[in-house]
Amino acid sequence: MLGGRGSLWHLVCGASLLACGADEEPDPRARCYPEVHFADPRLEIQVRARVRAFEGPLTVDLLERWSSPPEWSLISHHELYALQALEGIQCLPLTHFSCIDCELDDLSPLRAAPLTSFRCTNCSLGDADLSPLASSSTLEEIIITASELRDVDDLLGGRAAMPSLTHVDLSHNQIREIHGTPSLPALRELRITNNLLEAAPPVAGMPALTRLYLDDNPLSDLTPLAGHGNLSELSIIRGAVTSVAALADLATLTWLDLRENQVEDIGPLPTGIYYLWLSNNQIRRGVEKVSAMPNLRALSLSHNHVPTLAGVEAPLLEQLGLEDNAITSVAGLRIPQIRWLTLDRNPLPTLAGLDAPAIEQLSAVECQLSSLEGLAGLPALEELDVAGNKISGLGGLAGLAGRDLLFVDLSRNPLGGLTGMPATKINTLAVEDGGLTSLEGIEGMTLRSLRAAGNAISDLSPLVEVELFGEDGIIDLSGSPLSDISPLASIAKDDLNYVFAGAAITDLSQLLTLKAGSVDLRANGIVDASVLASGNLEIDTLILADNAIASLPPIWKPIGVSTLDLSGNALTELTNEFNLPDTLDLSRNQLTDLSGLAGKSAGSLDLSDNAITSLAGLAGLGFGSWRRSLNLANNSLATLDGIEDLVFYGDNTYLQLSGNQLTDASALGALVGEFREIDLGENALVTLPAMPGVRVERLVLSGNPLSAAGAVEAGAIECIGCAFSSAAGIADALAATVVLDLSKNPLSALDDLAGAPALQRLVLEEIATADLAPLAPLLARDGFELDASGNGIVDVAPFASIAGSADLSNNAIVDLSPLLEGSSGVFILVGNPLDIDLSLRALIVGCLAADRELAWGAEDRTRSCWKPDDSGS
Structure with a gap:
């Protein structure tokens, strides 16, 4: 920052600037005349660049040009970089000093400088003498982080006297102790995180301090904090605190964070606290002392050893975390304004006695609840999670009748049944792994989604009596021994999503009467898929993956689904007539013969991970939906003969041919179409033919031993790990290429790349040459991007x-x-x-x-x- 012209920054104590008094040290600014000399060439370079004077002597008048540059021109938000000495800096009109990666052992040139801010990040200060800062009357901010500081008595101890200092951050240093009481009357915020402090700093000399952060120190002694009259925020996370007694009389403290310490007894603590975080301590006693904090809004006691909440009263508490303690009863806990309460993993047999009329979210996961007693007195409850308990009866839910709830999770309880479920409205009801053998009791409820996987339910008829609301609800009964889903036919809601994965539904004729957004029947042991020939299904997405279907019937008319997933079955051929849905997944089968697909029209067809050796059976197969895709990856194709007989409409097609055994791609020369992507990666292609009928946005050739490629209109070409030794081998393919990646090729000659007329991004990572001079015409293009990392380049010319x-x-x-x-x-x-x-x-x-x-x-x-x-x- 620039001092005003004509200011006294270089005229202090008379024109000679020799001394301000017989007993005082000479003002370092006296050395600024008649010329300014910098001991560190690095500092001189940065000053000359800033004042635009790389030649000739430097004078104080010339240095008046110095001004802070725009934020974007700073080096990682610092004005100065990698300095080794400061002599000469006193001649600059500085009010802000900020340096990064500096190695400084002498700060004396800053003595008497009118600095308001001193920042040093990742500086090697070690045991540097900080006294030039200690008596500054102008400093308002000191930030010295990750700088190996050990002795900071000049800044925070008995040698510190800075009347204007308001903010100090000494985080990530090696400070072990601070001696003496400073005179820092204006200091408001102090950070000394990630150091080696065992005792709190001497805040008695910091009467205005309101925020103190001491995280990640082995700190146990809090006595220096006792009696402070202004502190409002205190954080000592991951320390070694065992007692909080020294904090008892901090009357202004409102925010206290002591997570991950060794505190055993909560009190006494200041009564004015609003937010108190004490998780991951050793607390066994004193919890009742929070009752003396009438303003408490949030309290975290999770991961402690709290045995009881008896006597706890917190009239304004809204958030309470008590998970992983030793609580056996909530009786007597009076928290009338609580909205969020977590009791997970406590040995809690009942919720009876909980007085929380405003609670909205209650979680008591993996406690030892045997009933749901106590919920009736929670009129504002919206979300209840009691998964993983010992609840066998639902009588305690009676108090929720008529409510409108967002979420109720009763999973992993030995429910056995749902008898006793009240007639209430729940967005999502979860009863997974609950030992259910029946859905009886669910009748009369109003649900959007039911998650009941992992049970032994075989009868779905009670679902008919449930009122289903909202859009795209989910009914998940995966893992149940279901075989009969016919009751669902009477549910008049065609956007429901049914999940019956791992059930026992083998008769697919039941689908003929079902309307749904999706039906997931993966891993049901299905063998017979003849229902697909009926053409009367009213299901948007049908998933039949990972079954045992070995053959498909002739399908002469539309199936009635838009997406059909038959992946992971035992299909070996598709020889019958097949009227394709818009999206068909036949991956992970054993298909070799695809003749049933010839002449058909598809949108997205996935044939990856099969045993296909020829495309002959696909003659006339066309792709004509809004997003077309043919995936033949990871098959056994050696050639692409027959690909010219496929029909690709529009300009949004994805053609996946990676991971085959292709050695001959000559058939691509006759391919016609506009493609979003063609992927030929991880094959054995040595040459790529010209493809005059193809226009493709992205062509992937990586992992092939390619050394020659013919002309193709491709917006982006990726050939990572190919075998090009000269750019001449791919030059013919670059007429329309905007992005080219030839990383990890043995390229030693790049001349032919310069002639690519449209090229705007070139990636040449780990190639065989560091000589990129032939790329000069490309580099001169406006906006051109080059990635040439990992090439041993020495010369940047x-x-x-x-x-x-x-x-x-x-x-x-x-x-x-x-x-x-x-x-x-x-x-x-x-x-x-x-x-x-x-x-x-x-x-x-x-x-x-x-x-x-x-x-x-x-x-x-x-x-x-x-x-x-x-x-x-």
Whole structure:
């Protein structure tokens, strides 16, 4: 930040600036005359770049040009980078100092500087003398993180006297202790997380402190906090606190987070707390002391050893977490405003005595409940989860009759039956793995979805008496020994989704009277699929996957479903007439003969993972829906003879041929159509013929030993791990290509890529050359993107004229100085062994340039300067 021209920043204590008094240290700014000299060339480079003066002497008047640049030109939000010494910085009109990756052992040049902010991130400060900051009358903010700090007495201890300081963050350092009482009358927020503190800091000298964060310290001694008169937020997560007694008289404390400590007794605590987090401690006693907190809104005591809630009264409490404790009774717990209560995994036999008239969500999963007694007194209840208990009767639900509930989960209880279910409305009722043998008792209910998988239900007739509401509800009875689903015929709701996976439904004629959005009958042991020939089904999606269907009947008319899944069956041939649904999944069968599909029309057809060796049986098969797809991946095709007889309409077709045994793709030369994608990956193709009749958005050729490709109109070509040694082998295919990925090819000659007229993105990761000079015409294209990571590139000169972006990560680049002149765009240089002294000027000039973006450093410590997008973000 710039001090005002004519200000006294360089005229303190007289024109000579020699000393402010006989006993005081000379003002470091006295060394700014007649010329400014910087001890660190890195600092000088950054200053010269900022004041636009790379030649000639530097004077105080010249340094008046210094000003803070736009946020986007900062290096990872810091103004200065990788400094090793500060001498000379006192001559800058700084009010904000921010440095990243700096190694500083002497801060004395900052003594008497009119700084309002000091920030240092990932700096090697170690035992650096911080006294130049200790008596600053102007500092308002100090942030020194991940900088190996050990001694901070100058900042927070007895040597600190900073009247304007309001914010301090010393997180991720090595601070063990702080000595003495500071004079920090204006400090409001202090963060010392991820350090080695065993005792809280001396807050007595910080009377205005309101927020204190000490997470991730082995901290056990809280006595320095006692008696503070202004603290409102305190966080000591993952510490070693065993006693909270020192906090008892913090009258202004409203937010306390002591998760993951070793506290055994809650109290006494301040009575004004609103939010109290004590999960993952060793609490066994003192819970009743929260009754002395009349304003308490949220309390977490999960993962402790709390045995009882007797005597607890919290009139304004809205959220209470008590899971994983030793609570055996909720009797006497008076929480009239509670909305969310979690009691999971407590040895709790009953909910009787719970006084919570405002509760909306109650969870008591895996307790030892034997009944649902106690729910009648919860008139606002909307969600109830009591899964995994010992409940065998539903009499306790009577108090919910007439209610409108969102969710009730009674799963994993030994229910046996549903007798006693009240006539109520529930969006989702879950009774999974409940030992049910019948749905009797569900009659009269109003449901949107029923989750009852894992039971022994065989009779669905009680469902007929249930009023089903809403759209796209789910009835899930998977794993039941169901064989008869005929009662569902009388349910007049055609958007229901039935899930009967793993049941015993083998007679598919029952589907003829069923209307549904979907029916899932996977793994039912079905053998006979002759019902498909009837053509009278009124089911949008029918799933018959993973059954034992070995043959299909002649299907002369539309089946009546739009999506049919026959994957994972035992089909070996489709020789009969087959009227295809819009979407048909025949994957994971043993199909070899597809002649029944010849001449038909399909939308999406999945034939992957079969034993298909020829396309001859598909002659005349056409694809004409809005999203067409033919998937022949992972078969045994050696050639594509016959593919020219397929008919592809429109321009939205996906053709999947990957994972076959293709050695000959010459038939593609006669293929006609417009495709969204053609995938020929992971085959054995050496050459790809010209495809004059094809237009494809994305052509995938990866994993083939390709070394030659003919002309094709392809918007994007991916040939990762192919065998091209020269770009000449693929040049004919690039007339329309916008995106090309030739990573992991043994490419050593790139000249022919420069002639690709439409190419705008080129990926050349891990190829066989580091010489990318032939790409110069491409790099000069406006907006061109190059990814050339992992190639051993040393020289960046060929990229100096780039007008788009270059990802040069993980190469061997040391010197960025060739990028100083003429370059623009985006450079990603992460993972290169950059010499900062050789590259710093290019980095700084690049970050200051309005048309350049840079990223460098290690993968886990990336540094960058990024320009905002058009929205200004």
